[in-house]
Every structure is written in C-alpha cells, then in structure tokens.
Amino acid sequence: MSERLPAQLQCGAQLADLLEQVSTGQTKALTPHQIECPYCTAALNRLVNSWQDIERLRAEPVQPSPELLHRVMRRIWAGLDDWQVELRGGRGMTRVSTAVLSSLAFWAAAAAPGVRQVFQAQSREVGIEGPDRPKKRRQRLVSRENLRIEIELSIHYGFSALVVAEQVRRAVIAHVLETTGLDLPEVELTIADVG
Amino acid sequence: MALARSGNANAFEQLVRRHQVRVFRIALGMLGDPRDAEDAVQETFLQAWRGLPRFRSQSTFSTWIYRIVTNRCLNLRRSRKPSQTVLWDQESGAPGPGELNEARDRLRVLRRAILGLTPEQRATFVLRHLEGRGYEEIVEILGISLPAVKSRLHRARLELAIALSEWK
Numbered sequence: 001m002s003e004r005l006p007a008q009l010q011c012g013a014q015l016a017d018l019l020e021q022v023s024t025g026q027t028k029a030l031t032p033h034q035i036e037c038p039y040c041t042a043a044l045n046r047l048v049n050s051w052q053d054i055e056r057l058r059a060e061p062v063q064p065s066p067e068l069l070h071r072v073m074r075r076i077w078a079g080l081d082d083w084q085v086e087l088r089g090g091r092g093m094t095r096v097s098t099a100v101l102s103s104l105a106f107w108a109a110a111a112a113p114g115v116r117q118v119f120q121a122q123s124r125e126v127g128i129e130g131p132d133r134p135k136k137r138r139q140r141l142v143s144r145e146n147l148r149i150e151i152e153l154s155i156h157y158g159f160s161a162l163v164v165a166e167q168v169r170r171a172v173i174a175h176v177l178e179t180t181g182l183d184l185p186e187v188e189l190t191i192a193d194v195g
Numbered sequence: 196m197a198l199a200r201s202g203n204a205n206a207f208e209q210l211v212r213r214h215q216v217r218v219f220r221i222a223l224g225m226l227g228d229p230r231d232a233e234d235a236v237q238e239t240f241l242q243a244w245r246g247l248p249r250f251r252s253q254s255t256f257s258t259w260i261y262r263i264v265t266n267r268c269l270n271l272r273r274s275r276k277p278s279q280t281v282l283w284d285q286e287s288g289a290p291g292p293g294e295l296n297e298a299r300d301r302l303r304v305l306r307r308a309i310l311g312l313t314p315e316q317r318a319t320f321v322l323r324h325l326e327g328r329g330y331e332e333i334v335e336i337l338g339i340s341l342p343a344v345k346s347r348l349h350r351a352r353l354e355l356a357i358a359l360s361e362w363k
Contacts, residue, residue, distance in 0.1 A: 004357055005356065005357055007353065015353065015356060016352075016353045019352050019353060019356045046360050047356055047360070050305075050356055050359035050360060053302060053305045054325075054355070056298070057302055057305055058325050063219075064215055064219040064229075064232075065233065068215060068219070068237065069208070069211055072215075072236075073211070076207065077204060106203075110197070118201065119200060120200055120201045120248045121202070
C-alpha cells in the first residue's frame with residue numbers, strides 16, 4: 001500500500017490535470033516541467049497503473065444469467081392477448097392468431113404509397129365492453145364481425161391524408177384477404193405525423 | 196425494430212437478445228449487485244416494450260434503452276440508504292498466484308471506489324469508461340449538458356484516482 005495521492009502535488013501540479021493526460025492516453029506528451037519533476041513522474045506512474053485497472057475492469061466479461069431473457073419474455077407474452085380468428089373452408093379447423101393479422105396489416109400499410117412510417121398495427125376485438133368482457137382473454141376465438149385493425153402511421157409531406165388513408169385501408173384489406181381469406185370489416189387509421 | 200414497435204413480441208425478443216448484455220453491464224456498474232442489476236434490466240425491457248409505440252426514432256434504440264436503464268438505476272440508488280449497498284466485489288475465486296491475487300484485489304478496490312461515487316458521477320463514469328459511450332450520446336442518455344457531463348467525469352476520475360493511488 002502507498003499513501004493516497006493529494007489533489008495537488010508538492011510541486012503545485014494538479015492531480016486532475018495529470019489524470020486527464022493519462023485517461024486520454026497522452027502519457028508520452030510530457031511538459032518540460034513533468035520531465036524534470038520527480039513528483040509528477042511518480043504520480044503519473046501511479047495514475048497509469050490505476051488507469052490500467054479501469055481498462056481491465058472494462059475488459060472483464062460480464063453476462064446476465066441465461067434466465068433473464070426468458071423472464072422478460074414470459075412477462076411480455078403473459079400480457080399479450082392471444083386471440084384467434086377461425087378461417088373458412090378446408091377439412092378441419094384453421095385458426096389464425098390476431099398477431100398474424102397485425103403483422104400482415106403492418107407490412108401492407110408500410111408498402112402503401114405516401115406512407116412514411118408505420119408506428120404500430122394492432123388487431124382489436126370490438127363490441128364487447130362492460131361486465132361481459134372477459135378478464136382473461138388468452139387463446140379464445142374472436143368472430144370476424146368483432147375484429148378491427150388499428151394502424152398508426154406517418155405520411156410523406158405533400159400527399160393527401162385522405163387519399164393515403166384510403167390506399168392503406170384497401171391495401172390492408174386486400175393483403176389480409178389474400179393471405180387468410182378473412183374479409184376485414186373495419187380498418188381504423190390514425191395519421192400521427194407528416195414529414 | 197418497426198415490427199417490434201407494432202407489437203410483435205418475437206421481434207422484440209431479438210432486440211432484448213441484442214442489447215441485454217450491455218444493458219446489464221450498465222445496471223451492474225450502477226448498482227453493484229448482479230441480482231439487483233438483473234431486476235433493473237427486466238423492468239427496463241418491460242418499460243421499453245410498453246413505450247415502444249411512442250418511440251419515434253429521434254434517438255437510436257440503444258441510446259433510448261440506456262436512458263431507461265440509467266434512470267431506473269439512478270432512482271434506485273437515490274432511494275437506497277448507503278447501508279443497503281450490496282457490493283459487486285464479493286465474488287471469490289480460488290486462491291491463485293500472488294500476482295493474480297493482487298490483480299483481483301486491485302479490481303476489488305476499484306469496484307468499491309466506483310460504488311463510492313455519487314449516483315450521478317457513477318452513471319457518467321460507467322457510460323464513458325466502462326461502456327465506451329461518446330460524450331454526445333451520454334448527454335442524450337442523461338439529459339444534461341456537455342459541460343455537466345465533463346465536470347461529472349472529471350470529478351469521478353479524480354475520486355477514483357485518489358482511491359486507487361493507495362496501490363503502488
């Protein structure tokens with residue numbers, strides 16, 4: 001163990017100035033005073049050693065436990081509704097998650113002319129409110145009539161909001177119909193920004 | 196990113212995978228205890244998930260998530276009494292050669308000294324010197340001016356240098 005360095009060395013040099021020199025890697029660019037001064041030389045040597053410890057700490061491998069990701073995602077999935085919609089046709093039942101419809105709507109909206117950015121696309125169940133609305137809504141069927149897609153987006157400057165909105169609506173309905181056979185009854189749009 | 200913002204949990208999982216180690220490193224540097232750090236990281240990602248629809252890309256996702264974790268840790272540190280500080284230097288390795296033991300001891304002193312900084316100094320130091328973030332990004336993460344960042348760093352480095360100078 002050595003004595004702690006003082007904030008001001010006996011020669012009058014400030015420890016903070018020497019430290020700045022070390023932390024910015026300028027230990028070779030010594031002033032004429034520093035070349036001659038034993039206090040500065042000794043302090044610089046000790047500071048270089050200290051700074052190497054900080055570099056060592058920075059290089060130490062640090063990993064969270066492997067369960068962390070699962071803990072985060074478990075809570076996210078638990079908070080998500082996993083509603084499903086039944087598709088017509090075929091032998092046996094086919095269900096599609098409303099998360100799929102949200103993704104389809106997102107991509108269709110993003111590709112529509114005049115759209116700058118899609119902030120979010122969500123499938124929602126409408127028409128069930130109040131005490132009848134189930135508290136736990138996981139893994140259950142939603143009827144097509146109660147399905148609504150909500151999209152929030154920004155449009156390019158110079159485009160008509162009404163025209164863009166209509167094109168987005170048509171593109172989303174067509175894409176969902178083509179992919180799943182579902183004819184969406186309602187697509188609600190919010191234009192949140194222009195740029 | 197855009198898909199995650201639209202509520203796609205699988206896309207968000209990829210973001211968590213990509214950023215969890217760095218976010219954890221910041222939390223560990225700030226809090227000193229791996230369990231506290233993991234709790235802070237978990238809450239950080241949940242807050243990010245809930246806030247994603249409002250995230251408008253004025254900053255990068257990483258800057259945004261660093262801001263969330265730093266604020267969360269700062270609030271935790273401010274609300275915690277000094278006696279409740281759990282040290283991040285309690286890991287013990289098998290005894291090794293003298294040099295190894297000395298290196299380990301030096302790092303222990305350094306960790307202790309970092310935990311002895313004020314929460315604000317520590318946040319700035321961890322972001323700059325342990326995470327290697329640039330000054331401008333730290334300004335954005337901490338929401339303070341550039342001179343304030345430099346002043347906190349200066350103070351933090353000085354405190355650490357004095358503490359570490361006890362070692363030859």
